Amino acid sequence: MAVQLVIRDGNPYWYLSPDIWVVPGADPNASPGAPIAGSPAYLWAHVANSGNTDAIGVRVEFYWANPALQVTHSNATLVGGAFADVLAGGAQDVLCLVPWMTVIVNGGHECLVAVAIHPNDPLPSPVPDAFDPPSYRQVAQKNLSVLVATTQAATLTLTVSGLHRREKAVVVSTEIGGEVDAQTLARLGLPKLRLARGASIEVGLDQFQRCVGERDPIGKPKLELHVPRAGAAAVHVVVRAKNLAADEYQLVHVVERQGDKVLGGLALIVVSERKERQT
Amino acid sequence: MTATPMQVLTRPFAIEPVTNICLLDGIFDNALYNLRIACHYTNTSGGALNNVTLYLEGVGDPGIAPTAKTFHFASIPANASVLVMWDANFMNAVPGKRLVSFVAKADGFDSRRTIAQIFVSQTRFDATLNTYTCTVEEGTLTVSKISAIVQRPTWGSRGRDGKCECPPEGGPWVPTGMTLAWAPDPSYAGTHGDLPFSDPWWKILAIIVAIIAAIVAIVAAATGNGTASFGASGTFDETQPSVTCCTPDTGAGPKRDYTVAGVASAIAVGAAAVALSDAADPFWRGQEKTPPAKSELTIGERVVAKWKLADPPTAGKAYAAEVSWSYTRFTTGQTYAYAVAATQANVHVSDGVQVDTPPTVHPFKPLWVRAQFRKGGGALFKGPELYAFALFRSPGDGLYFVVAITDDGLGFDPGANDGVYAGSLDLERAYRLLLKDRLPLEGIWRVYVFAQDVNQTKPGTAPQIAAQHIGGFFVSSAIHITFDPSLPCPLEAQATITVT
Numbered sequence: 187m188a189v190q191l192v193i194r195d196g197n198p199y200w201y202l203s204p205d206i207w208v209v210p211g212a213d214p215n216a217s218p219g220a221p222i223a224g225s226p227a228y229l230w231a232h233v234a235n236s237g238n239t240d241a242i243g244v245r246v247e248f249y250w251a252n253p254a255l256q257v258t259h260s261n262a263t264l265v266g267g268a269f270a271d272v273l274a275g276g277a278q279d280v281l282c283l284v285p286w287m288t289v290i291v292n293g294g295h296e297c298l299v300a301v302a303i304h305p306n307d308p309l310p311s312p313v314p315d316a317f318d319p320p321s322y323r324q325v326a327q328k329n330l331s332v333l334v335a336t337t338q339a340a341t342l343t344l345t346v347s348g349l350h351r352r353e354k355a356v357v358v359s360t361e362i363g364g365e366v367d368a369q370t371l372a373r374l375g376l377p378k379l380r381l382a383r384g385a386s387i388e389v390g391l392d393q394f395q396r397c398v399g400e401r402d403p404i405g406k407p408k409l410e411l412h413v414p415r416a417g418a419a420a421v422h423v424v425v426r427a428k429n430l431a432a433d434e435y436q437l438v439h440v441v442e443r444q445g446d447k448v449l450g451g452l453a454l455i456v457v458s459e460r461k462e463r464q465t
Numbered sequence: 466m467t468a469t470p471m472q473v474l475t476r477p478f479a480i481e482p483v484t485n486i487c488l489l490d491g492i493f494d495n496a497l498y499n500l501r502i503a504c505h506y507t508n509t510s511g512g513a514l515n516n517v518t519l520y521l522e523g524v525g526d527p528g529i530a531p532t533a534k535t536f537h538f539a540s541i542p543a544n545a546s547v548l549v550m551w552d553a554n555f556m557n558a559v560p561g562k563r564l565v566s567f568v569a570k571a572d573g574f575d576s577r578r579t580i581a582q583i584f585v586s587q588t589r590f591d592a593t594l595n596t597y598t599c600t601v602e603e604g605t606l607t608v609s610k611i612s613a614i615v616q617r618p619t620w621g622s623r624g625r626d627g628k629c630e631c632p633p634e635g636g637p638w639v640p641t642g643m644t645l646a647w648a649p650d651p652s653y654a655g656t657h658g659d660l661p662f663s664d665p666w667w668k669i670l671a672i673i674v675a676i677i678a679a680i681v682a683i684v685a686a687a688t689g690n691g692t693a694s695f696g697a698s699g700t701f702d703e704t705q706p707s708v709t710c711c712t713p714d715t716g717a718g719p720k721r722d723y724t725v726a727g728v729a730s731a732i733a734v735g736a737a738a739v740a741l742s743d744a745a746d747p748f749w750r751g752q753e754k755t756p757p758a759k760s761e762l763t764i765g766e767r768v769v770a771k772w773k774l775a776d777p778p779t780a781g782k783a784y785a786a787e788v789s790w791s792y793t794r795f796t797t798g799q800t801y802a803y804a805v806a807a808t809q810a811n812v813h814v815s816d817g818v819q820v821d822t823p824p825t826v827h828p829f830k831p832l833w834v835r836a837q838f839r840k841g842g843g844a845l846f847k848g849p850e851l852y853a854f855a856l857f858r859s860p861g862d863g864l865y866f867v868v869a870i871t872d873d874g875l876g877f878d879p880g881a882n883d884g885v886y887a888g889s890l891d892l893e894r895a896y897r898l899l900l901k902d903r904l905p906l907e908g909i910w911r912v913y914v915f916a917q918d919v920n921q922t923k924p925g926t927a928p929q930i931a932a933q934h935i936g937g938f939f940v941s942s943a944i945h946i947t948f949d950p951s952l953p954c955p956l957e958a959q960a961t962i963t964v965t
Contacts, residue, residue: 214564214566214580215578215580242533242535243520243533243534243535245533264527266523266525266527267523267527268522268523268566269520269521269522269523269531269533270520270522270568271518271520271535271568271570278568278576280522281522281523281566281578282523283522283523283524283525283564283565283566283580284523284524284525284526284527285525
């Protein structure tokens, strides 16, 4: 079995890996939390080795991408790398010491990818453009952001990227529901939130950015998109709170599908304004 | 399980891999592309640790590219500090303070991460202006009008009698004066500006410049162009006397070693650090004596310094420098000046070194050396207080082999932190290299030992206090610089071992 590196995918949503987290601020040893736009943050990953041979000198690379559904090498930016020794049957937390400067333009909502590389457990060569975490256990993705919602609609712009050599036709849809585990909530600085009991938010999609008032249509639940090769299309996600309590959250998924295959996705933990970054 | 009780307790330091010297005060300069990130890793527990692995996890600058390497120790005694180092490329490093993380794991414990800080500077040479600039986050220091006692053509030669030798490549220049111009970034109000990296004195940057200028040519000679940002140092205003060495070399060996040349250069330029004083450098003293008006911002500072050395700079000796310097502060309102004439002495002193080797060794048994380095006053340097190494030279005009010597209780070292630094050379490995050059294994091997002090300042120390502690000075060296050609040759073996 040799070396078998694993950065776990999320379950049931593979793009919500529990093995990638963020420590905002200047101290990489501080508590995990949500990144703050314009401020540095440190990225961590938990890498396991389910093989029967020690993996010495594993290189772990960390990437960020603007809010996107299918994250590719083309639309991602390398933050930095780190080395780790991961013993057979063991695991190691890995810290990327290169600070990730979260960009302000997207309000700090970004997607993260971690890749574990070792010559005894190689990835395909050449590396495909799409990270494709479900196909590679050495790759995982964390597309989870906190969105503060009010009765005034909040909008988040996502990128749907085309691939290098071919165009693609995809369907982007929204899904409300699901639960986030306690560790993930804690790592986002939201340790005491509970899942909202009822439908407490509205979510819609649009290809064009617009102002959405309290009584305006929220948008479509589903969009069909044709993305040219090496190009990109924008999707605007509009979220409006109806009766979200201060100690509640609601999980929203925006999923990109090609046929039945999930190419990518992003989850939003929607919280009320008063609970943002509570510790 | 609890975390492995292994930590890096003091700041990691830079080792230049061609010359094996530690750069002053642990500063990494990106003019030298290839540097080693070295540190002392300490067992902080009261017991021995078994099956210990140590590796460098990462550096907080994507422009610094370390090479993955894991060190394995079967056992590390209680309180021992082991010396470990990683190759890294600094060509694209950005000046500033950067984090570096290390991970330790021992049997029975979880892994433990230590995060430390390193300092990165950027030295460049302007051949048109014959000036050097050293850039850090806090500003830029320009060094110009360097006067020096410069090497003579006889430097680089070696004696024929077999008893003494000269450095095989390059030679030192001993600075006797320079002009330093500091441009703070940003301009500042009040008496004192920010210290570089909030730690060392401004003069340390000048010494870094001098060392870089002295060794780029050595690095280029050893590894070719493309391993440093500039290939040759500038010209100097030469002063007398000259640095001299032995008779012309007629029988150069097959392989050159650059360690000796690097050591000589580092000792020589250390004269500038001595002249400008550890306790408070001219910038700090000048700032204190020239407080600007409240409404003014300091936009530049200049120190013009000249000094005379009665004796050549010698590692570990309290040699003196008669120095005079003038400080000028340029503000948005006016110019202030202050001048000093004083005698300064080297405070990085040693009461000598005692070297112990076996008289004879059978082929393929290890050659070993033990050394005790005494501080001024007689106490021994211990454990992580020194970065020390030995040069073993094979018989005749043979090869040099560099071996780290440590006080960690491992190998031939009798005990951790007892003041005995030890190291050994695997003769089987050496023999393979000697065979390539058809050199003999058997015969008289010569042994030379060198030691540099290490900055022991704890992280978090107040800047003006931390600045007074400078590491990286040679406290012991087998090479001696002389201004007098009638004196014995400068490189003398401290011990010999007969392999038979």
